[in-house]
Amino acid sequence: MSNSISPSPRDGAAETAADPIDSARGASAAGTAPSAPAAPSGRADAQPSPAAERSGGPGPGERSEGAGAAKKAADRLVGIDVARGLAVLGMFVVHVGVGWTLADGSNALYGLVSGRSAALFALLAGVSIALLSGGPTPRAGHDMGVALWRVVIRGLIMLPVGTLLTMTGTPVSVILAYYAVFFVLAAPLMSERWKIVAGTAAVLGVLGPVVSFYVRGLMAEGGPLRGPVAAVNSYDPLVALADDGVVNFLLTGAYPAITWMPFVFAGMAIGRLRLRRRAVQWSLVGVGAGLAAVAYTASWAALALGGRARLEASFDAEAVAGHGGASSVAEALRVGFPGTVPVNDWAWLLVSAGHSGTPFEVFGAGGIAIAVLGLCLIVAPYLRWAVYPLAAVGALALTTYVGHVLVIRLAESGLVDGTPLGFVSDRLDLTVLVGALVFATVWRLLVRRGPLEGPLHVVSMWAAKRIP
Template structure:
């Protein structure tokens, strides 16, 4: 049997914790560091070599693992029942309600990061009703939403544009929505128009919920995740490439008109958009945008492509962590303290943006922000996990949600 990294490491995880899930979550967090602070290395053209790998996919993996965590919290492959399932359901909802103000506060800080935590709150609440459903039902729901959600988003957002029939109602909702007024991210954004809208991101969460109901300790299941995920990714990204560059989709988009400027996108504009990705959804100016699988495009092909990568990565992490627990320990520690690490790196970005360390001996921290975030997160998470166990934000989230859930009839 593979051993954990010493007695301290065993205590840190507990006998029943799936370290591979923490490793995958750690990879998702580091992927966000690539996008947010530029962790990686530069190519000859000045671009970050890791950006095409991490953009969009790290957030999708993060969302998928949210669903896995919800499933594990409620019993994993042996779902709880009765009062225990009720407690688990309320723990999920309460965790979401706690993360909503935390995420909103981070958004209000005005960093260039599209904060996912407030959206997480919505994901948790929407996933709760499916907590006691069979995994096949949840997986089927995720599969259907992976197509229906992006199509519905494209249609609805087309009605919300300037002069559209839903422009007025959306403005009215936003004007009374305190989250939209103070943070710029409100109910409409959470559901349809934001960076991580539920209408296109719930498939990731529900896929994770279904996966979390499987026996993730089974080697056969782990290899199945690798195979199924890889197949989905190849099929989705391959279909998008053929549609855009063989069947003329990219050429059609180059001639399409940008509603913001009134000018055609042009070939360079389309290529740049497909490389850099979008702010949560593709433009509604032409249906051919739905052929894209670019980061954060919110299309069916992106959902299936990024979702497939996330499933495969989870399978690989579960397989590798079984034999290399010492090696992956720091990465797993980051994943176990994902909330603390995520919030911490947003705060450090804010400190850098404000120039609060300028003229102090600690200015090197913000001058070398990418290294500070990466090295600081890995070292701090590893030491904390070995010595204390639950993170400084994970502990109150666990304690408060458990305490409150047990007192709800």
């Protein structure tokens, strides 16, 4: 069957499903701003029909109650937007220092969000992929083919966008180019049952960091893979352009697929659940909090029972230089890593610091991401107007992410110094935070789909429907 045919009724549901990048609007991307706050009567516990579960609206033959816009707003899973908004703001903390300074000069929020906000971002990408392809009722045949190609095409578009942002030279580890790899690797599991995808996430969460550690050891100075990797990088145009190519995307970068795909797969499994059900939402909170507690406690115990002493004894400043450049084990554990841990001692796999890419960090950060998503799904319907600016940032995640990187570049260029826009560089943190919230809110109320999200949606849908 050719993808150029008109979409079926289930394609119509796809149009209102959350897209991986452009909105993360839960099971509905109706795009309209709520015309009235959702009444927190028993509706949060109401069980929608399967059609409503997929599309975020009444099923066939069901009649809407009250004002149409209010009903549509009530049906939207605004909690997913809110969770993605929190993820974006968490990245602002890391990138521009949003927060407040403690007595020791550190940012009070940095340790709380480092690594975890990006993990939430990746988890929600997986949730949105699942919702786009049918949510709790996965599509089949042609419909699944269209959804699959939409995801792949979006990934391919993210590659040049992310590369261009990396080329700006800002001190931001841009995640967008890595999304291209995430989306392509996620495609083969889009039609699988949620239990299989969840199992894949769990297994990869343990094996991925171990395999990464072993392979990167072979890539170290004098290792058998040192030459082949250098040859691959020498022919990789992305390395020449942005010093961030295929090897980084898979193994050695800030968000290597081998240790970040567990977040995406976990999100895909969650997106297959009936997320409007209160029992499911509370289960996400419980399971996520439990995973995080076990992972962080186990890491603490492993370090306390000899792991920390081993790292202190084997600490090598040269080995750590390419992994954050910390001057001590204490500093490395406090500040975190740039995506991977050193390979001079296996005990580094016992840490759970941000962006370390160890099993403990994967399950710890992943657990927190799952719990945060569950809490947002529970709370957001009752605070719809209060959280609307945050949800707007989440709905315009691509635009706000790209925008904040460009604002950072503008501030670093010095072009606005001594001008009426000097506050951009003087208070970069407030400029990015307030600018994102205000812009996203106003744009969402007046235009709906974001300035980057709209073209991405149109291009991916147009191309996917024309692939045989």
